[in-house]
Each structure stands twice: as C-alpha cells, then as structure tokens.
Amino acid sequence: MKSQQFVYFLSNEEKYTIQKFNFAPDLILVFGHREMLSNSPIVTMLRQAYPKSIITGCSTSGEIIGVNVNDNSITTTGVLFEKTKLDYAEINIENFTNSKEAAENLVAKLARENLKHVFVLSEGLMVNGTDLVKGLIKVLPEGVNATGGLAGDGALFEKTVVVSNSGITQSGLISAIGFYGNEIQIGYGSHGGWDSFGVERSVTKSRGNVLFEIDNQPALALYKSFLGEKAKELPSSGLLFPLSMRTVANNEPVVRTILAVNEDEQSLTFAGDIPEGSFIKLMKANIDRLINGAESAAQVSVQPLSNTEAQLAILISCVGRKLVLKQMVEEEVEAVKGVLGESATITGFYSYGEIAPFTEDSHCELHNQTMTVTTFSE
Numbered sequence: 229m230k231s232q233q234f235v236y237f238l239s240n241e242e243k244y245t246i247q248k249f250n251f252a253p254d255l256i257l258v259f260g261h262r263e264m265l266s267n268s269p270i271v272t273m274l275r276q277a278y279p280k281s282i283i284t285g286c287s288t289s290g291e292i293i294g295v296n297v298n299d300n301s302i303t304t305t306g307v308l309f310e311k312t313k314l315d316y317a318e319i320n321i322e323n324f325t326n327s328k329e330a331a332e333n334l335v336a337k338l339a340r341e342n343l344k345h346v347f348v349l350s351e352g353l354m355v356n357g358t359d360l361v362k363g364l365i366k367v368l369p370e371g372v373n374a375t376g377g378l379a380g381d382g383a384l385f386e387k388t389v390v391v392s393n394s395g396i397t398q399s400g401l402i403s404a405i406g407f408y409g410n411e412i413q414i415g416y417g418s419h420g421g422w423d424s425f426g427v428e429r430s431v432t433k434s435r436g437n438v439l440f441e442i443d444n445q446p447a448l449a450l451y452k453s454f455l456g457e458k459a460k461e462l463p464s465s466g467l468l469f470p471l472s473m474r475t476v477a478n479n480e481p482v483v484r485t486i487l488a489v490n491e492d493e494q495s496l497t498f499a500g501d502i503p504e505g506s507f508i509k510l511m512k513a514n515i516d517r518l519i520n521g522a523e524s525a526a527q528v529s530v531q532p533l534s535n536t537e538a539q540l541a542i543l544i545s546c547v548g549r550k551l552v553l554k555q556m557v558e559e560e561v562e563a564v565k566g567v568l569g570e571s572a573t574i575t576g577f578y579s580y581g582e583i584a585p586f587t588e589d590s591h592c593e594l595h596n597q598t599m600t601v602t603t604f605s606e
Contacts, residue, residue, distance in 0.1 A: 229539045229606045230308040231573040235293050237301050238264055246273045246304075253278060253306030254314055255405065257542070258285030258391050259292075259577040260302030262381050265397045266389055270302055275395025281306075282316045284403040285391040286349045288577035289380030289547035295562045295574070297550070299382075305575040307540060311411035311606050315339045316393050318403040327356040330402060331363025338406040340369060345414045347542070347602065348376030350402040352388035352580035353487065356437050357594035358501035360402070361583060365591045374592045375416045375602040376404075377544035378499065378581035383464045383551065385487060388580070411606050413536065417528030418584035418593075418600040420483055421521025424472045424509040426454075431473075431506045438495050439502045446494035451486075454510050462489050466496075467548035470597045472509045473502060480586055483511065485548055485596035487580065499581040500594040511597075513552040522560035522599035526567035529601040532588060538568045538603035543576030545599045550578045564601055572603070 234247040256274055258265070265271065265287050274283055293303045317337035324330040335346065346368065350360060357378060364374045379388035390401035407414065433441035442450050452459035455469060466486030474481040488497040502508070522545070530538055543564060550557050565574060582600040585592045 229310060231305060231540055233293055233303065233305045233573065233575065235298065235301055235303050236270060238268060246270055246277060248277065249306040251306070251308045253281045254309050255307045256281050256283045257305045257575055258283065258302065259288050259575065260285070261300045262287035262387065262389055264300065264302055265391070268302065271391055271397060272395045274304065282314055282405065283391060283393050283395065284316070284349055284405065286379035286577070287381055287389045288579070289382050290550050290578035292543050292561055292574065292576035295558060295565050297557050297561060303575060305573065309606060311409060313408040315406040315408065316403070318392060318401055320398070320400045321351055321354055321402060322400045327359035328363035331360045332367045334402055334404050335364060335367045338404060339408070342408045343369060343372050343406050344409065344412055345372065345407045346374040347405045348374055348402065348583055349390055350376065350378050351390055351400050352378035352380055353385065354400055355402070356501065357499045357581045358437065361592055361594045373585055374583060375600060376583040377579040377600065380547055380577065380579050383467065383547060385463060413533045413605045415529040415532040415603040416584050416601065417525035418582060418586065418595055418598045419521040419525040420598045421514065421517035422470065422483065422511040422597055423514045423517065424511045426510050428507050428509050431502055431504055431508060434502045434504050437498045437501050439498065440493065440495045442508070447496050448489055448491070448494040451496060463487065467551050468513065470511050470548060472511050473506050475503055475506045482593060482595060483597045485546065499596050515553060515556065518549055518553060519560050519563050523563040523567060525599045525601045526564040529603045530567065533603060533605045536605045538572040538605055540604040541568055541572045541574045542602045543574060543599065544579050544582045545576070546582060546597045547578045547580065548597045549599065560599060564599070568603065
C-alpha cells in the first residue's frame, strides 16, 4: 500500500492548481470546509487528473491530517492498494422515502463476491443515522461490517455536502466504498469518554429521532433547565451536553447529540433515534477521559491486524469533542498516533455522527461523541 497527502488552505496561488500524487491512486479521500469544498475546483481537477481513481469525501467540522487538526482547509489523501480491489456506490437520500431504504439501495449497488468491508460517508443533516445503520445491517453479507460517518458543517448545522465520484460536491449524497480480497486487513474501534450524571430518566414521547417528552415533561424545557446559561446557545451548546441512551437494561449505552431544537413543539432532534421507553442520562465532558477514549479506540482498531502495523487509518471524531477539547483537540489525535505508530498514514474529520461496531463481532451502530478509528493494512 502506498499513500500520499496534501493540504490546501486555498490561498490565491492554490485556488486553481492541485498537487500531484507520485502514483495513480486507487482511492482519493477529500475532507474539507463546506464552503471551500463547494466553491473550489479542487475536486473537479482531481477527477480530471485521475480519471480511474475512486474519489469521495465530505464536508467537516475540522480536518484531520497526520496529528494536525485544521479548520478552513481541504485535505487530500491518495491511496494505492497493491493487493486489494475496490468498488464504489452512491445514492441521493432525496430519492428515497427514508434513510433505511436509501442505505439498502446503496449497499445493493456494491459487488458482493469477496467483499470484506464497507466504508460509508453520509450527508449529515437530512439523514436519520439510526435508520441508515439499520439499512446497512439488513443488506450487508454475513461477516461483513461497515464503518464511516456523517458529514459536518462546523458548528453551524446549516448544510453538509459529500464528494461525488463524478467530481462534484452534492447535498443529500451518501457514498460507499467496498474493499475486496483476502489480503486486506481491516480493524475498527470506537470509544467515547464522557461522564454521565444525574438521575436516569424515561423517554415518554418521541417519534424517530425527535424527542418530545422526558418523564412526561416537555423535552426542550427540561433540557434547558440542565444547561442553565448555556441554553441560550442551543443547538450548538447541546454538543457539550449529549445524552446517554439505552433501550434495554444492561445494554451498552449509545450517545446521542442534538442537531436541532423546535421551540414551538418543545422538541429536540438528534442524529439518531430516541425510542419511546428508552432510558437517558445527561452527559458532560471529562477531558482526560476523552483523550483516553481516543487511545482506547485506536488500541481496539489494531487488534485484528495480525502480525502487521496499520498502514492507513481514517479517524472520525465528533464535533462535540472538538468543541470541548478546544486547543487540546490535537491531543486525542496524537493519542491515536501513539498507538498506530509511524507507519500509519492518518486522515479523517470531525463529524455529526460516527458509524462503527462496539466490538469486532457485533453489528455497526450509530454513535455520537466518539472517536472512531478504522485501520487498513495489506
């Protein structure tokens, strides 16, 4: 496997030129600031320069390259696989009745024979992440899992875009890369590090990913009472206080982050479902635990790589972690790098949701507020 990376801050000199890779990549990953991705010709120029490459990526809430976290940039990572075949599919969620149906149609477009793993990049605001994952699970072959994430838009929550293989950026798009063959080894890990506090409460009224009532009280009013002065900054301040949710006693809880609020309905909209009857707790940040959580995700991700080190790692971490860590945000990336070692090329982004299994033998889940690491080696 070969890889090479470039970063663009789009000065006048960079606007109409691209830096060329030393090889013809099989895959080019592009992560960047939403307005830059939408207004720059970089993706189109990459498509023209590398007509046989698969190109995909998305808008972000921060771009990861090596151990650096940038804002207002575009990163490109070219990868040449020596022993692995790839396939690509994309759909637009606006052409389907729901996110589950969209995901089912997306995976159905991929070749099935010798499929080892699927990596998904999704529109971040129109999608119901829980239903998206349900659709992936339903149609993925036995023994094949998926990782990936939802596109970001800083802390604005206005619009997200995904890079199409055709060489344009588009709202509503969901892309998938299939990895094939017996020589590719893929690992993944996902970990949070948030502390829950207060009493556990019950979801008494919800619909899909919209929460209306907690313990028979209006959800938004109750949530605002937790936040105090921070309530004035919703929905962005909701990233600092996610909810821990479990649907069944003794199950591993998942974390849910607020995407929007509705004052008229007194409701909260999340990146994934909040089923009626589930149990929730408010969460807050513990900086040391967040960084340790990133390290733990990396440690789990390298366990399946037998007798070899990771050569490529895609990191997807939640925008809420970035807002909490602030100037310390690169410490969680450095913690991952410390586990992966010097041989790993690291790319990725800060997201509105992360897709990964809890463990190697479980199905993928939608997570919020986690660091998710997907590692590759041939």
